[in-house]
Each structure stands twice: as C-alpha cells, then as structure tokens.
Amino acid sequence: MLRQLATRQVRLTSKGGVSFARNIRHISNIVSQKDASEDSQTGKFINTLNKPYSVTTYARPNLVLTHGKGSLLYDLENRQYVDFTSGIAVTCLGHANKELAEIIHDQSTKLLHCSNLYYNLPAGELANKLVSKTKESGGMKDAQRVFLCNSGTEANEAALKFARKYGKSINENKIEIITFNNSFHGRSMGALSVTPNPKYQAPFAPLIPGVQVADTADIESVKSLIHKDKTCAVIIEPIQGEGGINVVSEKFLTELRKLCDDNEVLLIFDEIQCGLGRTGKLWAHSNLEQAVHPDILTMAKALGNGFPIGATMITEKVENSLAVGDHGTTYGGNALGARIGSFVVDKITDETFSEGVNEKSAIFVSLLSKIVEKYPDHVESVKGKGLLLGLQFKDNLTNSAVVDKCRENGLLAITAALNVLRIVPALNIPNDLIREGVEILDFSIKQVIEESK
Ligand SMILES: Cc1ncc(COP(=O)(O)O)c(C=O)c1O
Numbered sequence: 001m002l003r004q005l006a007t008r009q010v011r012l013t014s015k016g017g018v019s020f021a022r023n024i025r026h027i028s029n030i031v032s033q034k035d036a037s038e039d040s041q042t043g044k045f046i047n048t049l050n051k052p053y054s055v056t057t058y059a060r061p062n063l064v065l066t067h068g069k070g071s072l073l074y075d076l077e078n079r080q081y082v083d084f085t086s087g088i089a090v091t092c093l094g095h096a097n098k099e100l101a102e103i104i105h106d107q108s109t110k111l112l113h114c115s116n117l118y119y120n121l122p123a124g125e126l127a128n129k130l131v132s133k134t135k136e137s138g139g140m141k142d143a144q145r146v147f148l149c150n151s152g153t154e155a156n157e158a159a160l161k162f163a164r165k166y167g168k169s170i171n172e173n174k175i176e177i178i179t180f181n182n183s184f185h186g187r188s189m190g191a192l193s194v195t196p197n198p199k200y201q202a203p204f205a206p207l208i209p210g211v212q213v214a215d216t217a218d219i220e221s222v223k224s225l226i227h228k229d230k231t232c233a234v235i236i237e238p239i240q241g242e243g244g245i246n247v248v249s250e251k252f253l254t255e256l257r258k259l260c261d262d263n264e265v266l267l268i269f270d271e272i273q274c275g276l277g278r279t280g281k282l283w284a285h286s287n288l289e290q291a292v293h294p295d296i297l298t299m300a301k302a303l304g305n306g307f308p309i310g311a312t313m314i315t316e317k318v319e320n321s322l323a324v325g326d327h328g329t330t331y332g333g334n335a336l337g338a339r340i341g342s343f344v345v346d347k348i349t350d351e352t353f354s355e356g357v358n359e360k361s362a363i364f365v366s367l368l369s370k371i372v373e374k375y376p377d378h379v380e381s382v383k384g385k386g387l388l389l390g391l392q393f394k395d396n397l398t399n400s401a402v403v404d405k406c407r408e409n410g411l412l413a414i415t416a417a418l419n420v421l422r423i424v425p426a427l428n429i430p431n432d433l434i435r436e437g438v439e440i441l442d443f444s445i446k447q448v449i450e451e452s453k
Helices: 002-015 041-053 100-108 120-138 152-170 190-192 198-204 219-223 251-260 337-347 353-376 399-408 431-451
Strands: 065-069 074-077 081-082 141-150 176-180 211-214 230-235 266-270 296-299 312-315 379-385 386-391 415-416 422-424
Touching: 002 230, 002 296, 100 337, 120 141, 120 312, 120 337, 141 152, 141 337, 152 190, 152 230, 152 266, 152 296, 152 312, 190 198, 190 266, 198 353, 219 251, 230 251, 251 266, 353 379, 353 386, 399 422, 399 431
Parallel strands: 176 211, 176 230, 230 266, 266 296
Antiparallel strands: 065 074, 074 081, 141 312, 296 312, 379 386, 386 422, 415 422
C-alpha cells in the first residue's frame, strides 16, 4: 500500500506540472519548514520501505527527492530546493537536461553495452576526445591513452595499479605511494589506503602497505618520504574537495613535480571533484605550466552528469609498462556512458560555457564575501576556485547546523572537512538562482547564530 502511495506521489509530482512552477523567494517570503515528520509520506516511505532494506552508509535527513529541473530539486512533499550540491559536483549541466535525455534515449535504442570483449563507437570517440580536448585546454601535455570505468574510486584504483606496475617495471621494491593529509580518493581498498582519514580507514585496517602521508603546505614533508628506489607515485588533488576546499599552491605543485622527476616517480592528479570545467577550464591544472603537468589524471563525477562513469588518463610512458590482462572492467567504456561523457565534454569545453562558469564564480564570490563581512565573528573566509567554493566558518558556527537550516529554508548545500560549507552547483546554474540561494544561506546563518545565543 505504502509502496503504491509513494509511487503515485512521485508520478503526480513529476507529471502534474505543479512542482515545476518556479517560486522565486526572497528573505521576506522564505518559509522555514522542518524536515518531513515520521508520519509524513516521506517518513513512512523511508522508515518502512527504504531504511530497513538499505545497508547503513549515510546519515540522511527525511528527504526524498523525486525530480529536478536545472538547478531546482523537488521532494515527495512537493517542496522546492535551490541545488548548490549538484549531487556532489556531478550534475554539471543541471537536472533533467533535455538534450542529454534525447541522447540517452537515442543510444538506448542502439547499444547500451557490449563489454570490452569488443570495441564500440562511443568509447573510442570519448577516449580520443578526452585526450585532444585536454591538450587544447592546456592540460596534461603528454596525455595519450584513457581507461574508462564507472566511478571515481575505480579511476583512482586503476591509477594506483598502473603506478605500481610502472614502479615494478623499474625495480620490484618501487611500490610506495605518497598521499596527503585531508585528501579524499575514494572508498575501495586501494583508494581508501591513500585517503588518510582515520574515520574512514580505521574500521577496515589493515589497508594496502607502502602508503606515506605528506602535507600540502610543507614540501619538506614530501622530500623526507620520497625515495627513488621505493616510491612509484604521488597522488594529489590540485584542489581538495571533501578535505575542506583547499587550493594547493602552484609553487607547491611545481616543487612536487620536480621531486617526482628527480626520483622517477609518477605524479597523479585526482581531478574527480575539481576537474571537468569546475574551475572555468577543462582541468584545474590547465592553468599550470606544462612542466607541472601530471603523468596520470583521474576523473569521474561531472563526466556523466549523473550517469556513473570514470576515467584514468595516462601518458605513453605509463602505457609502456602495461600489458594485456593487467586490468579490466565489465561495464567500463559501455556505449551509453561513453556517449553521455562525450556530450558532456563537448558542452563544458565550449568557450561560452566556460566564460559562464567564470562569471557565475565571480557572482558567488562577491555575494559570499558580503556574508564574510556581515558575520565577522562567525565566518572566516571564502575558499576555493571557480564553482568549487567553500565558506570557512569559525569554531562558534557549525557547518552541519547551517546545512540543516539551509535545507529547512529551501537550499541544498554540503559540508566539507575543517568546518567548511561546500558549494558545488551545476556549472550552468542561472544567476538568479545563485542570488536566491545565497540569500537563503545568509538568512540561515543568521538564524543559526540567533538560535545559539
Ligand atoms: C577527489 C575525489 N576523488 C575520488 C572520489 C571518489 O569518487 P566516487 O565516489 O565516484 O567513487 C571523490 C568523491 O567524492 C572525490 O571527491
């Protein structure tokens, strides 16, 4: 019965047209609403159908999203939200993108999947496009080959395996990997091993051996760990996402590249969150001198706009140490995912689109800076680059309390480590929704501060 109710409600809200009506809100007409109660349709659906049958992973509020349009989302209670999350930097072209829906439909009538036993057209096109567009954008100068997979963690898993194989091709003991404090590279055993967060790692120890942890603010910490005979790779996010929206300095990356070169060590850039147009260029490293470019680049998230896809891009030097059968995947490079990825890459590398990202970033930074000025005792600074932004709170304002309050007021935002509120909207978020969302954020911060007095 409840299952029928839930299904009917979804159908009503997604087809009834009512909830697509755009309600522009200003501070004067923001209506705060607590999360749906346990007695609501939402509460009943979660507690009866979902939670008892789902493996415990996330702590989630009583919120069931049913559909979206662009940068707006709607829930089972017909509430509307401005979306500053884009599914954690994923739906870069917004929800329910019409052109993408047509492409998905078209490809689904031709070929979804045929495994990697054979070639398919979209996978070849995507690999080729990623390499050529990367070079056009000023990124990874020696990019040559692409391994397609299904997620960020798999892209990093491949990167780590390729690096180990490369290291072992030089000397059997060249297997160590250097990673950094506050980094996040995924949850599979390999990716988790280079994600030095005790909360994520401790329950699953022992992890893979040979991982060393350095600090992005201290190049000496790398110097003390890197060894020509032992280290095969260094993995780093040019802008740390989960870890608190920390932009790694150009100087540090330049010195790091030099250390890698001096020690025959591969440099892996994880651009899973910061890449694919989020900083106004195809890659966060596209602005760096060629001499600083990586040997391996990993990507995922925005590449599929919500369809699970990831990729690992390597140079010919790395390719040379790999052989048939070393690595593989059933779904990676499936025709549907690759066709979607190709469409996304075309869109985000369009010059007008990238200019839009820079313009939207400037609007965000200017409005967020006003929040910093308005609440100097509680808000420290604006962090990040492009549309990977954060508000650094002081100790007397908790990021999760503000995220909860924002949700009650109709805005979805995310936390990041170090007490940061993370903002990663669709790259084409309309300017009026940026203003509306930041107004809700401002209002929510004020409410949380007042309630804590
Ligand atoms: C920088 C970075 N690397 C890797 C991952 C893992 O990606 P996925 O969740 O697709 O496995 C994430 C996810 O948040 C990420 O932000």
